[in-house]
Amino acid sequence: MISVDIEQLYTWLNAFLWPFFRILSLMITAPLLGESAIPSQVKIGFAAIVTIAIAPALGPMPEVPTGSFAGIWIAVQQVFIGLALGLVMRIVFAAVQTAGEFIGLQMGLSFASFFDPATGANTAVLARLMNVVAMLVFLALNGHLLMLGGFMRTFDLLPIRIGALNPNGWGVLFEWSSQVMVSGMLLALPLIIVLLTINLALGILNRTAQQLSVFAVGFxxxxxxxxxxxxxVLPQTTPFLSRLFDSSYSVIARLAQALAAP
Structure with missing residues (x-):
């Protein structure tokens, strides 16, 4: 007769729940996987399937009761780790949307916006268009598989353990967040330069031929x-986005190492 004691039950629960919390937190914030169009049941089910697949390879878990304060603290840590790793990838797409905002502002399309369920706010139509293009490039380059592969390696770099995370590791995420403006401006720079030149020429034209309505002609x-x-420009953005995606994969590993450092 098979018998299961409380220690074995805790071991099985911990081997599933703690990796599950980290993976599910990634599903919430990561691009593509965390889109609001995907039902929550699908995210939870996919996270559970991935957890069951990788749990036997993660090694022994800390021997603490699941419902104890130490067990709850470990679960909270896994949630923060998963959210941070997902935000690393989300920042890449935020940079693309920022580039769309810059371009739309220069083109005079800043007023053309609609509600975006992914962000929960009004988004410029060009920002949404460029986000879709970046998403398609991400899928074409198997970025979703590379992201999941890099995420799974974080269990080796940052194993599930008792103890606090290194607070200095969050600086890696804050440093990477600067790419929202830097990469966004670099991506939009070719169009911004040309459109600013046109606006400058229209301003000079308005001073020399004031009878010409610049507002009617300029737009x-x-x-x-x-x-x-x-x-x-859009067909030429693939190499730029590919380098940005590769940088984000390395930042995922660097963030895990920084959080694990003593």
Whole structure:
């Protein structure tokens, strides 16, 4: 007859719950996996399947009761770790959306916005378009698989253990968050330079030929020039996005190492 004591039950629960919390937290914040269009039941089920698949390879867990203060503290740590690792990838797509905001502002399309369920706020139409393009590039480069592979390696770099995380490790996430503005500006810079030049030329034209209505002429010119440049620039963004994705994978490993350092 098979008998299970309380210690074995705690061991099985800990081997599933603690990795599950880290993986599910990633599902909430990571791009593609954390989209609001995906039902919560699907996210929970996918996280459970991944946990069951990798749990036997994670090694022994801390021998503490699941419902104790130490067990709850470990669970909270796993949630914070998963959220932080997911935010690393989310920052990449935030940079792309920021580039769309910059371009739309220069093209005169800043007023063209609609509600984005992914962010829960009004988003410029160009920002949403560039986010979709980045998502397609992410899928074409198997970024979702590379992201999950890098995330699984964090269990080796930052194993589940008793003890506090290194607070200095959060500085890696704050440093990486600067890419929202830096990479966003670099991605939008070609169009911004051309559109600013056009606006400067229209300003000079307004001073020399004041009978010409710049507001009536400038908007169609800026819009058509911006759309033409988008058809040229967007197909060339794949190498830039690929390097940005590769940098985010390395930041995931660096963040895990920094949080684990004593």
């Amino acid at each position: 169609p010119i800026s819009l058509m020039t911006g759309l033409t440049l988008l058809t040229i």
